[in-house]
Amino acid sequence: MSEDLASLAKDRGIRYFMISYTDLFGVQRAKLVPASAIAEMQQDGAGFAGFATWLDMTPAHPDLFAMPDAAAVVQLPWRKEVAWVAADCVMENKPVLQAPRTILKNMVAAAAGQGLRVKTGVEAEFFLIDPDGAVISDGKDNASKPCYDQLALMRRYDVIAEICDHMQELGWKPYQNDHEDANGQFEMNWAFDDALITADRHSFFKFMVRSVAEKHGLRATFMPKPFPNLTGSGCHIHVSVWDESGTTNKFHDESDEMGLSQQGYHFLGGIMKHAEAIAAITNPTVNSYKRINAPRTMSGATWSPNTVTWTGNNRTHMVRVPGKGRFELRLPDGAVNPYLLQAVVIAVGLSGIASKADPGKRLDIDMYALGHTVKDAPRLPLNLLDALRAFDKDDALKAALGTEFSEAYLNLKRNDWNNYSAQFTEWERATTLDI
Template sequence: MSKLAKFAEKNGVKYFMVSYTDLFGAQRAKLVPAQAIAGMEADGAGFAGFASWLDMSPANADLLAVPDPDAVIQLPWKPDVAWVPTVGVMDGQPVDQMPRGVLKALVARAAEQGLRVKTGIEAEFFLLTPEGDAISDPADTAEKPCYDQQAVMRRYDVIAEICDYMLQLGWGPYQNDHEDANGQFEMNWDFDDALVTADRHSFFKFMVKSVAEKHGLRATFMPKPIEGLTGNGCHAHISVWDLKGKTNVFADASDPNGLSKKGMQFLGGIMAHAKAMTVITNPVVNSYKRINAPVTASGATWAPNTVTWSGNNRTHMVRVPGPGRFELRLPDGATNPYLLQAAIIAAGLAGIEAKADPGARLDINMYTDGHSVTDAPRLPLNLLDAVREFDGDAVLKAMMGEAFSAAYIKLKLQEWQSFLGHFSEWERRTTLDV
């Protein structure tokens, strides 16, 4: 009996969602009866790759999504269904452009160097009306809504249900809060190996949307869904360990920043490749309304626009809140969970290999005094600039994989062209009377 068949028998699972995440982060799945899962586990579920955001054509052979039984998650809100992520195979060969495979390859590359990357993410989202055109709580109007006690309790049923499920799954959730925008929330759970975190991040987005729908609401991770309010970040906390996961190789108590030489080099790689990474960490047109935004209603965007790092200072792209780890504050809610982790590892390993220097630590308030920093690189202003930065970074493209990089650049340029072809209300309003 296959692993998944045994899992079904033991846990009362009737169906499996055999799932993959495409290049744009969309989750694709087939609902497979438990009686048929053994065959899928052996050979994969067949998909037409062109029908999702992958660089394929209708003439391509079947994309076979082969389940990873060690990553299966039973749906707490519908326990007769289990979700299982996959790796892609076509014509007997791995599909190099598929995000989970890109991440697995980089995890293996880090392991060859005796390194085990562990990460945690802070996923922010809005709870909107079903139509998605307004925040769902009409009483959530505070000028400074962050950590609003009353507002979080008005959405207790949704937030507590999601947190209960994470507790049930053993993820170690440890805090939930109302965030800096009206209608916005953040939920945190324990850090883990990069692939585990990516799988959980992917499932979390699915779970939050499903629970919100159950309560008659709409959840969105869109970077900037409401004009004038703080956007959805997806901050990543990064540390690197030995292969046994027992010794933090980033930690050095004798260093003023609490980071070892290898930790500083990994950080140096993030700094060196940040502009190119942005097309992955901030992958949609709307992303650049968050990281290049004017001051929000609360008084701060909480998002960077320059490549700088600091100690425990949230106004920089990277902060070092404590010894042995750092926080990358660049990513937003649209980032692909697998590509986010892959880009972090790729840039960090490139930094170690190049013995990269992260540059000087800055301790100023970048929101008020950033104009005084004249030598810090600016982050891309739009999606096209971000694509061009990635395309021009031969090192990062090679680390991420040439097949993936070519496919991603191609589809992102198509997305940009689609955006340019859109006739906006702004154009009509500002140009009709010329």
Template sequence: MTNIAELGEARRAQALAAPESATLSPPTLRELAEADGVRFILAVFVDLNGKPCAKLVPTAAADQLEAGALGFAGFAAGLIGQQPQDPDLIAIPDLTSYVPIPFVKEGLGIVHCDPHVNGEPWPYAPRVILKNAISDLARRNLQAKVGAEVEYFLVHRDDAGAISTADRRDDGARTCYDARGVTRMYDHLTAVSDAMNSLGWGNYANDHEDAAGQFEQNFAYDDALITADRVVTLRYLISVLAEQRGMTATFMPKPFANRAGSGLHFHLSLWADDAPVFPDDRDRRGLGLSPTAYAFIGGILAHASGLQAFLAPSVNSYKRRGASTSASGATWSPKKATYGGNDRTHFIRVPDEKRIELRAGDGSANPYLAIAATISAGLDGLDQAIDPGDPCGPGESRATSAVLPQTLLHAVEALRRDRVLLDSFGIEHPVGEYFAQAKEDEFLTWHNTVTDWEINSYLTAY
């Protein structure tokens, strides 16, 4: 397969940085697309729920897109801080995110956009929120590198709406890493892998996850914004490539009550001057971490309950978190704000001295918001020199370890008590408050729905 990452590379390098001595202007989006044989471009942004929104722009009209002529009715797009009477959201493309995606449709490309209103970045736009958090890091001469583990199920949905595993032979209780299940889904998994590698993402593993019908496909870590863009792109690619084979890919945290749910785990590290700042061989706590790393961990743990509104932002998230077990015998979802070494039961796992793994996120998380909120929590740890205490042993917790919220409503209440997280998303525009209210409304909408469980439990109980 042609390596798309190498096509027009000289032109893309100009888009990333134009030296002062350069006499040529950086290439336009139209020039980049034409060099790749792209006829149409998906101009994409996401709302606060992570829903991908796009318009299909002919390459011939790419100059208009780049000039800010592409408007969206924000209220119609989704949860993004607008009412029907508000001015258009204008999608401004980030040319460094542009890539051709012919494995979806021949002649198709994609570019991530930053929504603007009245010429200014829109503060309710998730990509803008993450860029603001990255700027907060830069003011401290720090940079965040992030890796993401994207888990999902492949299912079929019948006419009555019931779902079943797309691979009908994939029905065991302990199917994790099952070679036969991976082989039966070979065409889908390799199509996704080839797509990632052609984009230069460095796919390094594709595996069957814990639950029947569940998979994970990994790619190399990168700068925080790049990784968030890639998570959004990968969800789109997985969904479309699954549809091409008659399947539905779902990132819903808990689609099956008796199986493990889908996580979105983030691996984070801080860097300064192109060097990681987490390692320290003088660490007496045994994890090889620096005081900076421990303070960053301390901040995340201190804000863990409020963070759950961003890491696990759906009603269904707490069906995964609240599960006592699954068919395989484990839920892989932390219930307390603990940290430790190479132990997957903790909220924060430290697999090595260079990074931490945040294991509380699930498949409904918006990657921009989840990473931005985590950065803000960690920076508060640096500012306050928060000490997380000694790491917990395998499966251990402390009496002081916070119990994570049991429902989305509990998470919203925790967020509302957390001024650091609320204010980090903006004070002039209360994005945090807006998001909290939307999530409370989401919970109450679900709560007001009469379920089969209630009918079965109460219909003739009295």
């Protein structure tokens, strides 16, 4: 792909570029730049006021410039005169160290410095709901076990097929789409790739799904737990580590019972060791913990972990090894920041390799039925505040992700928790008026 965006615009008939970056809360920020100005923007960046977005800045900070990464340009399949392009944030000619894409690029570079190339795939679940957000959009989708329901899937064929067609056109190699475990919930899968590519695609995917849903008069949400009685939306991530050329899977060991190499076990050990702390990143909202710590849902299972355990091909644990040479982290939810998800997994994995971390005993039990019998495994945080406290105590993880990021993230997320705690609820009135 040409690195000259002006030439690309001329060749492809692009009239506008959407220069986009993702802030600390996972919100996508963009400026629409006419193709006639893109050469200047590619050199100098599109200007933003960082304080106006979810970055830990003040109105006194200098201009933030979003530098478009030509390698990440995506021509919108549904509006071809517009191209979306992921951007890196700079301020006074220096990278903004709290910016999520910068953090991920730093972690990718750290892995590359060890001759490692992290490849990942994500399973992004979402709901299609009415525009006002009150109910799911399909009144007929009311089965108690709706997972893989073919009629419900086909009633949303126009939306799902259009999104999948777009992914095929973009070369993402989508391979399956399904109705998920909650009424009104769907999942779409595409091929795994290098961590930065997956993060850019994950970011664009959320924008694309919302855009196509709106076109059809619907609303898409990646909220972790939009309905109390239904299964929440996860964002499981499949992880493998390859050599520098990307041809040899360094996690794969055919002689091992699980098909994992010692390096793979150590990487997994890093995830297990830091699990309580990474929840602050992988499960970043107040609502996230309504999914992790949910009671039994209408379908009979939450499909969400609440304890730090790992296993083989068993979906009731935080980590499962579904096949040789890779594992699946089932902790993240739909609200996770696409870039911070990849960055934190690489950070704790590299830490595990460096310290030769032991992932602990594999448990081959049904955690939903027998989890109460496991006495020595840590529990995942009960709420966002507990997760933030765990993250703040993890000095090694904060150092790996960067002090500027860690302080900024904790500051904004603590404010988020405080704003939530200041809300006066009907539950308080119902349970306290007569005390």
